[in-house]
Amino acid sequence: MSILVIAEHDNAELKGATLNTIAAAKAIGDDIHVLVAGAGCGAVAEAAAKVDGVAKVILADNVAYEHQLAENVAKLVADLGKNFSHILAPATTTGKNMLPRAAALLDVQPISDIVAVESADTFKRPIYAGNVIATVQSSDAIKVVSVRSTAFDAVAAEGGSAAVESVDIADDAAVSSFVGEELAESDRPELTAAKVVISGGRGMQNGDNFEMLYKLADKLGAAVGASRAAVDAGFVPNDMQVGQTGKIVAPDLYIAVGISGAIQHLAGMKDSKVIVAINKDEEAPIFSVADYGLVADLFDAVPELETKL
């Protein structure tokens, strides 16, 4: 059993979701190789080599992989991956974009977004917005799997001493090119990695009112998220959306403010350890999953909460 884990990174830093994915790999077997594909990403490979449990790091440093274009990276992953029994990637937007493409090149039906490893060929994954958990067995020779990072505790970033091997492959399909990106700048922790998440919904009424949540977040070292309703209403940008089609979070503490609790939203946060709901509608479905419910006007409760902390 040899497992290829695709590293998530920005050419400078190894992203935390990689550590959760390696944890899932460890539940399958112990010959774990990590592929770092990018451009000028030597430091990422060095970081990956130090991760606990990694046997080898494969570094593909080429301008064709700089922006993680799926057309190029999938070809590389398929070429390298055919010598492995498993190929794993984090179920981030980068992983979701690239991995199925690599799987199809290998004629494999991938398994998306696993939350548990039952055996080397059998995995659990949520379907129907998390209303059902399916146990799925693959009969393909190579198992291609994306991993929901919140379902696996990260392995230690230090403790390993794997060798880094460079491969000189430049798969440039030349059908796509990177134009640009607008990334949200924030000093707060990343939503999917934060210990505390505070999310606002339609009840926030407008984008300016999210300032209250940012203040509270800064006091708690929290990340700020939103329901789809708040994003669709234009209060906040889409990368803040928590839910079935947005980000999946599972922090120690999740505070839902002015969120009614549609099943699509619950799918993104119901694995949080402790859930607090603040909503003036005591019938709101969010209260059915909340450990602590406060029926109150959020415009009174949130500032009061901030001063009492």
Add this chain to the structure above:
Amino acid sequence: MKVLVAVKRVVDYNVKVRPKADGSDVDTANVKMSINPFCEIAVEEAVRLKEKGVVSEIVAVSMGPKQCQEQIRTALALGADRGILVETAEELQPLAVAKCLKAIVEKEEPQMVIMGKQSIDGDNNQTGQMLGALTGMAQGTFASEVVVEDGAVKVTREIDGGLQTVELKLPAVVTTDLRLNEPRYASLPNIMKAKKKPLDTTTPADLGVDITPRTKTLKVEPPAERQAGVKVADVAELVEKLKNEAKVI
């Protein structure tokens, strides 16, 4: 140019599905079926491109049992020109769907294939990317903006940290995210007109595609239930509970 749009028949998003008592599958007997919301956004985008004069013909494809005709008719009522049903009673996994779509792409030669980023039943988020791999087409997944110009398409994509824009040579595959557009409602005259639009039926075998499933669902079960907790009287009690009972702050 010609656009192919894929539409999937799924359990309506308002229905809360449950596993069958024997855990063999989800219980979809007598539940309302609809067009997958992301597929509806794909149809709408194609129709808008046609209204702008960029697209000349929209072909809507669906796969599955005969009843998928309903979802094709919905697409036709929204503005697609004709439909193709790949009919089968067998289970279709995303790889098989991508292979069937590839066969149709080879026949129809569209300049763009627009489809939903995922279906809300399987939540796989795979088929568009796999179609890209099988045809060699570039892919613009999770699209929030699509601009066609000079033989290429610029796709703005919703990614974890924000937005990314890529330029793809045509032909290309685009998968839709939620904020690409807001689909219109089909008008009654258009629903009537849709009934007269052509709808061809084929099968995976006719397309030369082996749809044998590669994965097997051993069981389905409800997720661990969360118990509703307690209501607190005020902010002071909430803070006290979080500090002393939950010990999370």
